[in-house]
Amino acid sequence: NAGVTQTPKFRILKIGQSMTLQCAQDMNHNYMYWYRQDPGMGLKLIYYSVGAGITDKGEVPNGYNVSRSTTEDFPLRLELAAPSQTSVYFCASSYQGINTGELFFGEGSRLTVL
């Protein structure tokens, strides 16, 4: 079992560029999440999805978009990258909601915007 797979692991963007962070899980989990992790800060929820075709904003959604066309995939889109989006991004999934079971995290995607 691969679990949660994120690509790319590292990326450098110029201000104003766009890109998509890919996330796939093979555990047939309904719930998927995108978090960002900044130095000295706790993980912040960007977007989440409770199933295919359904997405919702988290705490810090501005500058990002997501889609959930399949159960397995939950890509995160950055439009017009800004230096404030320099961070490590983690995708996670869970069988049930966050209040009912553990989250399984990917290994992260480190993004630098210059």
Added chain:
Amino acid sequence: GESVGLHLPTLSVQEGDNSIINCAYSNSASDYFIWYKQESGKGPQFIIDIRSNMDKRQGQRVTVLLNKTVKHLSLQIAATQPGDSAVYFCAASSGDKLTFGTGTRLAVRP
């Protein structure tokens, strides 16, 4: 809103000793708590969880204690090993919102 913090940013322990990592939360409505371990360059990994109807839960070499009166939880690691070196996060959940703490780095001295 909820805030979750840890008392110490770094904890250094001797190999074989017990480690205690503390966490405080602010929202009395929080009813589910989780500890995660994050090794360098990796994503967080679930260690143990506890619900608010319990005050103690044990796993393999780990114990979580919950004190709802003072809104505090702790993670105890018995016989700390070099492989336990990592950043440890607590998280508190109320409803559908999960708030993560900033993490404590555990360093194990040989």
